[in-house]
Amino acid sequence: MTVPVFGQIDPPQRLLMGPGPVNVHPRVLRAMSADMLGQFDPEMTTYMNETMQLYREVFMTRNRWTFLIDGTARAGIEAALVSLLQPGMTVLIVRAGRFGLLLSEIAERIGADIRTIDLEWGEVASLDTIEAAFREHKPRVFACIHGDTSTTTAQPLEGLGDLCRKYDVLSYVDATATLGGMPVDVDGCGLDIVTAGLQKCMGGPPGSSPVTISDRAAEHIFSRRHVEKGIRGADAEDGYGTRISSNYFDLAMVMDYWSERRLNHHTEATTMLYGARECGRIMLEEGLKNRFNRHRAAGAAMTAGLRALGLEVYGHDAYRMTNVTGVWIPGGVNGEAVRRRMREDFEIEIGTAFGPLAGRIWRIGAMGYNAMKHKVLLTLGALESVLAAEGYATPRGAGVDAALVVWNQVLPEALKD
Amino acid sequence: MTVPVFGQIDPPQRLLMGPGPVNVHPRVLRAMSADMLGQFDPEMTTYMNETMQLYREVFMTRNRWTFLIDGTARAGIEAALVSLLQPGMTVLIVRAGRFGLLLSEIAERIGADIRTIDLEWGEVASLDTIEAAFREHKPRVFACIHGDTSTTTAQPLEGLGDLCRKYDVLSYVDATATLGGMPVDVDGCGLDIVTAGLQKCMGGPPGSSPVTISDRAAEHIFSRRHVEKGIRGADAEDGYGTRISSNYFDLAMVMDYWSERRLNHHTEATTMLYGARECGRIMLEEGLKNRFNRHRAAGAAMTAGLRALGLEVYGHDAYRMTNVTGVWIPGGVNGEAVRRRMREDFEIEIGTAFGPLAGRIWRIGAMGYNAMKHKVLLTLGALESVLAAEGYATPRGAGVDAALVVWNQVLPEALKD
Structure with a gap:
């Protein structure tokens, strides 16, 4: 066999203004x-x-069970669902974008009895809608996405905990795209399990999924505990519940590993x-x-800049994620050609889209280490130039100017309140 | 809430001579x-x-499907088993240590019909034994551990492929503990799926699991393919087989992601x-x-050194892993006290054990970046001193001397053949 030995890792210094992964804070890479x-x-x-303690603050919770799952954000989602759900158990899922569909995909494979609140991509479910579905379907578990990057929309979480407790x-909640950028107020909203990733607003690389679990959810999961034979001691405590169908994602075992038991x-x-x-840290x-506030400034400046370029921003202002902005691709413009020029001429990446929005919107992120004034301005300036090169007339300079005004004047004023 | 911000990452410079993880090659950390x-x-x-091509060489295979699973070595095991097995399918598992037990643990959760070759910890299964079990149980899948660190024993793999093809x-094979240290000759042995980790002989950190899949295994897995709704295009090709019960570990989807389709x-x-x-690289x-050869030298030198200290090495010489050596804790010696002194006085870690061997053997690794002459010698010298301090009389200097002779003279002579 020939032995190919490729050159050393040397990625271009690219500004990643897509829906994630984004550029990692240099301190994180050094720590690694x-x-x-x-x-x-x-x-x-x-x-x-220490990591458990730090992520209690990040998740705004006192939950003892706050730790990491070893895999990407999707691993965190599956670990939560497979540890909560068992075959035949009723789960109610909000589906209003790609990642809502992912939740039901995973729940289907578990064999759960799936009920859904199906909305147009980019819509959100009101508490009334959720309560009506609770009455109708009597679910044991409710699952939704906080910020769905496929639609750049954030589902409000306030009041969810009270409602869930009322109906047992x-x-x-999947907070992959919002943790570290928008408040994920686990205790304030009374959420039971929330998982996330590092590669969006946390400013880290993909491959680790922070999770937090309420005591009542932990109790449910521990009722399904089965200790592995190979490490079983005299103090093995098995639960009475149905065994979790995954070993790697068995949160009862992962909690035993992160506890003083260190199994x-x-x-x-x-x-x-x-x-x-x-x-x-x-x-x-x-x-x-x-x-x-920094993420809010970045999102507001990006939105204002895109509008000043004559582009139509996707979705509702009231439910817009602060850290990733969808924008309609103007008629006659080739979305992929724009993305290619952005990358090749400016070393800036912006995102494409999935499903019903594929080829129709771009998704432009400004999160984590990239939720910074100069990165928003550079992106808008580059986009203006690329759109002109692709034959779409924009008011030159307007995007950058509008973004600067929002960042320097409008938002600081609003944040005073 | 108080906000604890801990100090920056600053681990002690410790020599990790346990069963893994071990010290990472500095070039790997720099690349990361x-x-x-x-x-x-x-x-x-x-x-x-490029990574696919490099790991074809590492796995000694031409398998197209050679890539990474995002999780620790255990994630690779579960991905392989959950993608091969379905409820009721018969699997034959060799259990001769902790990780053989883990295979059946995972297969149980999948709902497979489990048949086992149960051996004393540290024994290996002969081809005759395996063939007899094939005749008796008629399995669809055979699973074993190549090197089980819990017993420091390597299961021979030669001839397995022919036997498996004969019985369809x-x-x-789990090669977590051997890949990069002992030959894992995937094509030569005709293996279908092999998974591993980076944190042992590959000299990397835990958290990524290389996998290779034969064409016939890939065909089996693709027959179970179901494309996700959220990214489904007009060209979605679903298979006829039973859907894989995990999304994250669905190797059909992971292969689509690593293929030109880039789903x-x-x-x-x-x-x-x-x-x-x-x-x-x-x-x-x-x-x-x-x-x-470097790993073989390290294992041989370590074994010779331990014996020269008057210690009894665990297991069979014929089936000993080259990269981790088990050694009986001498009567009257507190194994944990020795490990603590090794760490506190010398900043050297050696391993404890699991299950029936817990408290009875230490496991001393020399793998990846640590399979080096000076690291073997430093470990033996430190162990001699610590044993003396714990009241166990050793012939002072004998361990280091014996290891040096093996490394410098005996082994180079043997390798000439």
């Missing part, structure tokens, strides 16, 4: 270059405990743990309020 | 500090394709991909034969 520790060395378990429903499960992805810990140093 | 790319940017897909069985599934863990690619630069 530290060498390994033994899995149960005291320094390692200390880092694990456990809630699951061996997987080998913790040390480098990703270092990265997740640094993402959390950076967020807490910045302060949650400052961070949410 | 590169910034992100967009998921479908041409440079990213090029890195993905698909084989799965979006998870968001590839970019940093782990960079690391995996660098591990592969380093291995190919060293050369497979040199690398296997």
Whole structure:
């Protein structure tokens, strides 16, 4: 066999203004270059405990069970659903975009009894709609997406916890695209399980999924605990419930691993743990309020800039995610040609779309380390030039000017209140 | 809430001579500090394709389907089993250590019809034993562990492929602990699916699982393909088989993502991909034969050194893994006290054990970047000192001397043949 040995890793220095992954904060990459520790060395378990504490703050919760799942954001979703649901159990899912569909895809494979609130892509479910569906379907679990990047829309979460408790429903929320950028107020909203990723507003790389679990959800999951034979001690405590259908995603075992019991499960992805810990540290140093305002400024400036270029922004202003903005591709413009020029001439990436929105909108992100004034301005300036080159006349300079006004004047004024 | 912001990542510079994770090659950590790319940017897909090609060499195969699963080694195991097996399908599993038990644990959760070859921990199954079990149980799938770190024993794989084809069985082998250290000759042995990790002999961090899949196994898996609704195009091709019960571990979808179709599934863990690619590059630069010999030297020197200290090495010489060595804890010695002194006085980690071997053997690794002469010698020297401090009399200096002789003289002579 021939032996190809390719050159060393050397990616172009590209500005990633798509729906994620985005550029990683350099401090996170530096933290990830530290060498390994033994899995149960005291320094390692200390880092694990510190990460739990940092993510309690990030998730705005006191939940004891706040830790990492070793996989991408999608791994977190599956771990939550497979640990909550069992075959035949009724789950109510809001489907208003690609990731709502993903929730039901995963629940189908588990064999759950799936009921849905089906909305047009980009719409949100009101509390009244959800309550009516609770009455009709009597679900054990409710699941929805907080910010669905496929539609750039954020489902409001306020009041969900009270409603779920009234009907004895456990809630699951995917906050992959919002954690670290918009408030994910787990205790304030009374959410039971929330999972996320690092590669959006947290400013980290994909590959680790933070999760937080309420005590009542943990109790439900522990009722399904079955300790592995190979590590079974005299103190093995099995639950009475149906065994969880995945080993890797069995949150009862993962919690045993992250607890003082330290029952061996997987080998913790040390480098990703270092990265997740640094993402959390950076967020807490910045302060949650400052961070949410920075994302809000970036989203407002981007939206104003796009409109000043004569483009139509997708979706409802009232439910817009702050960190990723959808914009209709103007008639006669080839969306992919624009994306290619953005990348080849300016080394800036903007996003395409999925499903019914494929080829119809671009998705432009400004999140994590990229939710910064200069990055928004550079993107708008480049887009203006590329649109002109593709034959779409824009008022030259208007996008950047409008964004600057919003960032420097309009938003600071609004935030005073 | 109070906001704890802990100090920056700063692990001690510890020599990790346990069963893994071990110290990562510094080049791998440097490669992992590169910034992100967009998921479908041409440079990213090029890195993905290069990684596939590198791991074909690492796995000694021409399998088209050779790629990474985003999770720890255990994620690779579950992805393989859940994509091969369905409820009621018969699987034959060799259980001779902790990880054989893990295979049946995962298969149980899938609902497979499980038949086992149960051996004492540390024994191996002969081809005759396996063939007799094929005749008796008529399995569709055969699964075993190549190197089980819980017993430091390697199951021979030669002849398995021919046997499996004779009985129309698909084989799965977990090579987490051997890939990069001992030959995992996928095509030579005719194996169908092999998965691994980076954190042992590959010299990388945990969190990515290389996998290779034969064409006939891929055909079986594609017969179970169901494309997700949210990304479904007009060309969606669903298979006729039973749907795979996991979304994240659905290898049909993961293959679609790694193929020219690039159907979006998870968001590839970019940093782990960079690391995996660098591990592969380093291995190919060293050369497979040199690398296997280096591990063989490390294992032989460690074994000789331990014996010269008067310790009894665990297991059979004929089936010993080259990269991790089990050694009986001598009577009257507190195994955990020794491990603590090793760590606290010498910053060297050696491993404890699981199940029936817990508290009875230590497991000492020398793999990947740590399969080096000086690291073996430093470990033996430290162990001698620690054993003396714990009241166990050893012939002082004998371990290091014996290991040096093996490394410098005995083994080079043997390798001439």
